[in-house]
Amino acid sequence: DAGVTQSPTHLIKTRGQHVTLRCSPISGHKSVSWYQQVLGQGPQFIFQYYEKEERGRGNFPDRFSARQFPNYSSELNVNALLLGDSALYLCASSRRGEWADTQYFGPGTRLTVL
Amino acid sequence: GDSVTQMEGPVTLSEEAFLTINCTYTATGYPSLFWYVQYPGEGLQLLLKATKADDKGSNKGFEATYRKETTSFHLEKGSVQVSDSAVYFCALIPISNDYKLSFGAGTTVTVRA
Numbered sequence: 001d002a003g004v005t006q007s008p009t010h011l012i013k014t015r016g017q018h019v020t021l022r023c024s025p026i027s028g029h030k031s032v033s034w035y036q037q038v039l040g041q042g043p044q045f046i047f048q049y050y051e052k053e054e055r056g057r058g059n060f061p062d063r064f065s066a067r068q069f070p071n072y073s074s075e076l077n078v079n080a081l082l083l084g085d086s087a088l089y090l091c092a093s094s095r096r097g098e099w100a101d102t103q104y105f106g107p108g109t110r111l112t113v114l
Numbered sequence: 115g116d117s118v119t120q121m122e123g124p125v126t127l128s129e130e131a132f133l134t135i136n137c138t139y140t141a142t143g144y145p146s147l148f149w150y151v152q153y154p155g156e157g158l159q160l161l162l163k164a165t166k167a168d169d170k171g172s173n174k175g176f177e178a179t180y181r182k183e184t185t186s187f188h189l190e191k192g193s194v195q196v197s198d199s200a201v202y203f204c205a206l207i208p209i210s211n212d213y214k215l216s217f218g219a220g221t222t223v224t225v226r227a
Binding site for chain 2: 003004031033035040041042043044045048050055056058090092097098102103104105106107108
């Protein structure tokens with residue numbers, strides 16, 4: 001079975017630009033979560049979606065937004081990029097997004113903002 | 115708020131040595147606790163988990179016991195191998211929030227042959 005896939009693998013942007021990151025969950029999984037992992041730190045929760053509805057949001061500015069599509073894939077959008085947005089962005093999927101579910105992580109998208 | 119504190123690395127060991135990575139948590143009630151591992155060049159993988167006090171999670175020779183009295187979830191392995199070299203993250207899901215994983219900063223472990 002295919003795992004969680006993310007695209008692109010790497011991305012270089014300049015300050016002020018906009019970026020869209022994509023995630024495809026494991027087949028049968030209806031929940032997708034996004035995390036930001038700055039170098040040398042643990043991942044920080046950004047969003048969770050379940051059945052196309054936002055279920056939770058972490059402590060991130062409104063420049064960050066996301067959505068989930070009918071096929072349960074998801075996009076993370078970041079506007080007006082700042083240098084501090086440089087990080088590894090991780091997507092995780094689970095069946096229902098509940099505590100009893102294991103979250104399976106993708107390999108991440110490495111974003112560099114110059 | 116709810117948070118996890120884990121021992122700082124890096125940790126360097128010889129093969130067959132005993133590994134302990136300390137993890138303590140701060141949370142309201144009884145969170146679910148996890149250890150994730152990130153091997154070089156790979157994504158995060160769930161290593162083990164425990165959902166209530168005194169539960170012991172185990173996988174691939176690693177163990178961790180949910181200690182309510184000391185709010186701890188220390189990771190242990192009796193005999194490490196070179197292939198255990200990775201970054202290990204302790205994490206929790208609070209009882210009030212059933213989806214948001216809160217991670218520690220990670221501990222880098224290097225096992226030398």
